Amino acid sequence: MPASTRTCPTWEEMRADAYRQIGDAADALRSDWRADAAPTRAQLDARSEALDHIANAKAALNRAAP
Secondary structure, three states, X not given: OOOOOOOOOOHHHHHHHHHHHHHHHHHHHHOOOOHHHOOOHHHHHXXXXXXXXXXXXXXXXXXXXX
């Protein structure tokens, strides 16, 4: 459907949707794992870094809220 005939989301709708999806990603990274498939130290470090980036992204979206 051409952009001119569909309803585009508002900034707040886009921001809220992105915030929810980022939260879903954080939840997935906080999930438990199987005992026989525990992450390596490097993977745990990467997970921690990713969660830090997610927190920063959520803070940026909060600053952009009306």
